[in-house]
Amino acid sequence: MSEFAVEMRGIVKRFPGVVANNDIDFDLKQGEIHGLLGENGAGKTVLMSILYGLYFPDEGQILIDGTAYSHYRPAQAIRLGIGMVHQHFMLVPRLTVAENIMLGQEPAKSGLFLDRETAIRKIEAFSEQYGLPIDPRARVEQLPVSEQQRIEIIKALYRGANTLILDEPTAVLTEQNVEHLAAAMRKLKEEGESTILITHKLREAIGMCDRITVLRKGTVVGTVNAQETSERELAEMMVGRDVVFTIRRSQAKGAPSPTLRVRDVDAKDDRGLPALKKVSLDLRKHEILGIAGVQGNGQAELAEALTGLRPIQSGTIALHDRRLAGKTARDFITAGIAHIPADRHLRGLVMDFSLRENAILGQHRSKPFSPHRFWQSPQAITGFTRDIIEAFGVRTPSAATLARNLSGGNQQRLIIGRELSKDPAVIIASQPTRGLDVGGIEYVHEQLLKMRDRGAAVLLISMDLDEILMVSDRIAVMYDGQIVAIKKPDETGRRELGELMLSGSSPRLQEQENQEA
Amino acid sequence: MDILKDIFTLHLVLSTLRLATPIALIALGETFSERVGIIHVGVEGTAVLGGLVSALVAYFTGNAWLALIAAPLAGGLAGGLHAVWCIRFRANHVVSGIGINILVAGLALFITSSVWGWRGTSTYAPTLNIWYISCAALVIIIASQIFIFRTKWGLRLRVVGEKPEAADTAGINVHRTRYIYTILNGVLCGLAGAFFFNSVGRFTSGMVGGRGFIGIAAMVIGNYSPVGALGAALLFGFIDALQMRLQSFIPSQFSIMLPYLLTVLVLAFFIRRANVPAALGKHYIKQ
Secondary structure (H helix, E strand, O other), X not given: OOXXXXXXXXXXXXXXXXXXXXXXXXXXXXXXXXXXXXOOOOOHHHHHHHHOOOOOOOEEEEEEOOEEEOOOOHHHHHHOOEEEEOOOOOOOOOOEHHHHHHOOOOOEEOOOEEOHHHHHHHHHHHHHHOOOOOOOOOEHHHOOHHHHHHHHHXXXXXXXXXXXXXXXXXXXXXXXXXXXXXXXXHHHHHOOOEEEEEEOOHHHHHHHOOEEEEEXXXXXXXXXXXXXXXHHHHHHHHHOOOOOOOOOOOOOOOXXXXXXXXXXXXXXXXXXXXXXXXXEEEEEOOEEEEEEOOOOOOHHHHHHHOOOOOOOOEEEEEEOOEEOOOOOHHHHHHHOEEEEOOOHHHHHOOOOOEHHHHHOOOOOOOXXXXXXXXXXXXXXXXXHHHHHHHHOOOOOOOOOOEHHHOOHHHHHHHHHHHHHOOOOOEEEEEOOOOOOOHXXXXXXXXXXXXXXXXXXXXEXXXXXXXXXXXXXXXXXXXXXXXEEEEEOHHHOOHHHHHHHHHHOOOHHHXXXXXXXX | OHHXXXXXXXXXXXXXXXXXXXXXXXXXXXXXXXHOOOOOOOHHHHHHHHHHHHHHHHHHHOOHHHHHHHXXXXXXXXXXHHXXXXXXXXXXXXXXXXXXXXXXXXXXXXXXXHHOOOOOEOOOXXXXXXXXXXXXXXXXXXXXXXXHHHEHHHHHHHHHHHOHHHHHHOOOOHHHHHHHHHHHHHHHHHHHHHHHHHHHOOOEOOOXXXXXXXXXXXXXXXXXXXXXXXXXXXXXXXXXXXXXXXXXXXXXXXXXXXXXXXXXXXXXXXXXXXXXXXXXXXXXXXX
């Protein structure tokens, strides 16, 4: 038995336009819990998909228990003792728990008939041994997510996994169930299992892991012992202490004046829980307001509320003096609010439509494109699309190409072109540079700054603190559905913002409050 | 009362069993292919092909047993064609199935007119007692019920139709599984075609007469289980037998409508209960 359950050496994985993994070294000791920490898009899931055989690496070597393997598929990874619990469960809802678990390795009576009872006994034994309570006879569709996750873990163990990959397992769990999972992971460790925990939550990484490897933008920032690190150190590693980009923030040309007023807005998330709690802010002409925050603190809901996509429970949203709260997304568009959505594929584009059709989405009713109630003007639409392609440098064979066939960066250019060519008063930009390469990122920043200088009010929501610091004129920090602070970029730093993002308050802030009290 | 006595006879029971046999075979075939996610509306044409090949082999060899073996083989070939279109080339399942129906219809006219000189009809050829096929069908259906719900292969085929990703991560070859059961569907439809030939003694292009589609309806009513399909097929067989008896009492134009009318009514009321496989009609593309 090798000292390492898994060793990955110099792993490189390229996708069109992105290097998802750039020369990554990663090792997992026998019987340890190793956290893989990083922001979205840092390359964690890609690295683990490579280990599980879902992708082949472009370069690099993988050793499993000391032996090198290449070009293997998940079926072989399972035989080598690697089990993966995917973020989206691989369970058949209509079948029973036992059927799901034994699938592929079914015990048989007289070599022919399914031996459910043997499988159930075996599953119950695993359930007992690892402290993962499940009911093998229940149908999966009737079970809560936390139990489905336990089923997935037992499924991997049943198939003989001694190395478990858990992909963001806590993302779907409540606080209490996270505790249960942590206990189960300790039990797995006692039983000699090696575990890789993919997460972007610092506290969990420190609480659950032995060692933590931090990825950032496809490279390893470092590996630290969980007991010798702090949330602060990890946060710095995650967001990066070296400033890669030079700050190009320039003074806005005009004076800021309030454009979009948001007052005491409450909104719920998709599960019906409060996501925005009395949010008030002003978007001002000639100004970029950056929203910093750890993912899931209400930023997505804020963007949706300000574009009319998510109904608000109470509060007001007014553009100049026009009240928009309670109106439809169409009213928000006609009022002059442009939206660069976080998910290009879901909300930004219709992937199977051509660039022409995508270019006029949202303004397809307007006169030049639809001069008559029933007919569109193909010439006007093609001309407009060509203008966007030219002005925003969309690399495409033609205006009739399907959006699906463009690279991520070019898709984003098309969306930005469409939104900015409306000459909007307000721009809501959610994660506008996610998944883009350096050139693409610079381009997006230039465009946002240009719109600001022309007098637009810009809201920039980003997970990337560098980006926020680089282009914002003011920075608002969101924590738990609230704006907890608004700062000038010159008067704050990564450290203070990080504190605010993690806890909703900073030591300096607390000091001030204490003094005031 | 006398009329009822005239209608409900032993003959009616036997007719029911006889008429239910091909519908049950086709419904069983469709159950297999839809359970792995492949819709096959070409079962109608595949049954016609089975009848045509039976007639050809019986005519040229004079051996009815050889004809009985040849029909399922031809059906399996047609099933394989459908599988290649749907799996290898990711064609739309319904379009590919309709293609097979049209292809066989054309083929039948061409072959009958070039072999026997009549468009759409063969001459009489040696046949078997159809009860062999009916009894075999019953055995096959019960065995299939056990196979699908009690064996590991059955579990695997159900997962392939419900969630192919899960099957794939469990090391099950999704595409191979789909090929196997789509071909099996063709084999069973070919056997149904042989039944039609043997019950008439010659091939006629209209002899399947929509019972392939009724077979699909029976599969839906049977809620994707072989025994359920058998039950539904018996219902259709009974109505068909009944309408034949009723032809002595009411105009045949009306009684002939009965099975089709029943299909529409039953589907309208039963479709909600249907246990449709989650990945039905969806192409599985490995990442």
